[in-house]
Amino acid sequence: MLTDVETHALSCLDETALVGDLVELVRIPSITGTDAESELQHRQAAQLAGFGMDVDSWKLDLAELTADPRFPGTEAERVEGYGVVATSGAGHPALVLQGHVDVVPLGDVARWGDGAPFGGRITGDVVHGRGACDMKAGVAVNTAVARTLAASGLRLERPFAVHSVVSEEDGGLGAFATLVRGHGGDAAVITEPTSGQVVTAHAGSLTFTLRVPGLAAHGSTRTAGVSAFEAYLPVHRAIVELERERNADPDPLFAGNPLPYPISVGRISAGDWASSVPDRLVAEGRLGVQLGEDPAHAREAFTAAVAAAVRADPWLSDHPVGVVWSGGQFASGATPDDDPLIGQVAAAVADSGGRPPVGRLAVPYGSDLRLYTGIGGIPTLLYGPGDVRMAHAPREQVSITETLEAARALVLMAVRRCGAHR
Structure with a gap:
């Protein structure tokens, strides 16, 4: 049973704005290491600041980061990178939502058919384009949660944070820089494509x-x-x-x-x-x-x-x-089986009307989870919209229904974790 506060928060989720955000994000060709990656980070910073959040936006010190013995490595050439962290207020965040803005190259463009790879085309319940699944749907969900909390007028007992990072696809430079800068939280959810399942570990x-x-x-x-x-x-x-x-x-x-x-x-x-x-x-x-x-x-x-x-x-x-x-160089990563975050996310999914997760899962690919758990010491899960089999593939796509389900679940999770009241 949802409380009145939880019902109110969910009613403030602007689904049209969420889908519009996703389409706009896909249309920015933010391939790892390119100028468009930086452009998208500037867009993220401005949008999150528009919700009244405190935004830390900084240029990465590449020389200093690469000299750190914990540096996770990179593959793409780059001359710059930016970090973006937005918080709803002072104090240690009770919940962090994280997403990466970079996408992989297109591959054989002919395999994309008639659709432009960065067109953000919608057909029925599906948004098409490079990055739609991995992971601009997740980034749009994180933004939607921030927008919803701002629109709800609810007061949070503990702050909520959004981390927007670069360079996940080639090692995790953006997440590494964010953690080294001192940003953290009590718990984190990375909205990678998991088909709505709760992932607690990865290879x-x-x-x-x-x-x-x-x-x-x-x-x-x-x-x-x-x-x-x-x-x-x-x-x-x-x-x-x-x-x-x-x-x-x-x-x-x-x-x-x-x-x-x-x-x-x-x-x-x-x-x-x-x-x-x-x-x-x-x-x-x-x-x-x-x-x-x-x-x-x-x-x-x-x-x-x-x-x-x-x-x-x-x-x-x-x-x-x-x-x-x-x-x-991606190490494996995991959150302990008994961490309460696992049950909290699963409950938020079920209570918000989503498909209940089947249980704890591990995935065969690396992610920023291992940096949040390893360097930040932050219990972290992967949960988000999209089928990873569509990631990096020609004709990449994501379900709008699945994206909206993830947004509702994480709005509810933020309200519960941060202690919202009128």
Whole structure:
């Protein structure tokens, strides 16, 4: 049963404004590291200030952050970045809602069909466009909660905060900068796409680069050379076997997912001329980190598997493969099973009319959760609209109904957590 205050707060949720925000957010092409990412952060700061919130907006000191031994790594080139934190008043926030504004590149534009990737097109219950799912729907939800609390006229016993961050897609620079600056709270919900489920833990991922040597020769006399592509194949087989071993006994939190710790080679380049035997190959990919595993252990397992393949190969044993840990480095992360935040979010979802979550879940991808729990010591969950299978995909999309359900749940959560009254 909802209280009068809770019913009043939910009645102040402007669903039309929420959908409009989402469309506008999608139309800003905020690919990680671009000027549009900064543009969107300035928009966030101005909008949240318009709700009467105290806004801390600052330019990130990139040199200082990258020199910190806890720096989570990056992949995209950048010359600047901005942090945005808005709070409803003085004091330590009882609840933080966090979201990242950056999105991944488009991939093959032809795969997007007739719709513009940054068009924010609506068809029926669906908003289309890059970032619609990951995670501009979640960002729009966070903004909607702030707008609703302001419109309700309710007084909060404890402050509420919104963290808007950059660079999540390539390591978590924005969240790291926010926490290092001293922003925190008693609890946090990151509105990543979870299909309306409550996620309490996630695997990690480490970005690697392999450099495989070959020996150049004319293509017509290829036996006089050594193809770096062919030299890479036994290494790839070793990686596939390592993936099988590391996924042999998945944690029940992954709800039957047979591959919670994938090893994916996402980019390969070899040679520089079609009629030459390639004398080098570069392979870049990501290694899944198991729940609770020290990332150093995951690195050791990977390098050992590659080293074994190298020793067994006549060419590679004399021409070793180079392994470099490049780009984003995501540890795993988790909130303890008995933390009250888990039940509070689940209750808010059910009480606001959403689909009750099925229980505690873990996901196979990294997120800013591990920084909030690890650096900030803040109990943190993932809960938000969108099916992660649509994230990073062509024709990315998100359900409006699911987005509105998440907004209602988090309005109710904010009212309860912060102690709202008339």
